[in-house]
Amino acid sequence: MEIAPFVQHYGLWAVGVGTFLEGESVLLAAAAAAAHGLLHLPAVVAVNTELDFKRYLRMDERLYYTSTITDISEEKATGLGVGYFVTQMQTYYSVNEAGGADECVGSMMFRLFKFKPTHAPKPIEEAKGGASAVPKIGRSTPGISPDTQFWWDGVNQGKLMIQRCKSCQTLRHPPGPACPECQSFEWDEVQSKGQGHIYSFVVMHYPEVPPFDHPNPIGLIELDEGTRLVGQLLGLKPNEYQIGQRVQVEFNTFNDGTLTLPQWRVVA
């Protein structure tokens, strides 16, 4: 599969705010890339990233970002292959609705390695009769710990559970060993009614990762009980989702019935 070297689409989530910055970068350095021969290098791997948040975001802000290739290294040989380190700087802005200069609210440095692999990928073996031998890719399965076991047990029974501090009654999600309010390790659980609203969302266009359909709408859902969780949105076209829409949980199974996930359907 050919991977376009400079087409990236990122959603940057301002941690602790629950608001997505979303944007789509452009082929700013296509000419530079061609000059370096990067377009002919078939493989790419992410190297490192640095985030800088200037402030919290506010509801209804309109955001965009610019993307600039700030550095392309000399040719380097690594264990993966021979290629170039490419550094990209994305700067996020809030639109000044009053007409003045837009405000920078954060930035992200992103570095990747674009290279020719040392070991050529093996050709895909075709099964007899022409059918593909490539296994069908299922969804990633969750890593379950003693802290999260109850939550997945609930999901498998079609119940959405919320962890509750036994000491101060504060609800919390994702599950963890201690209460962030009072530090108590004592907890039990309550069942959510499975209703809430879209607190924020992002529509994932690229990369097109199997087994998901694309565009892939993903919501940050605020339950009526108050906690928030991330899940796939259902019921509307990708461009029809809006912050504030009411949603209802729906438990769907994947991976030949071995994985159950809560998803969120918009209701009238």
Ligand SMILES: [Zn+2]
């Ligand atoms: Zn507590």
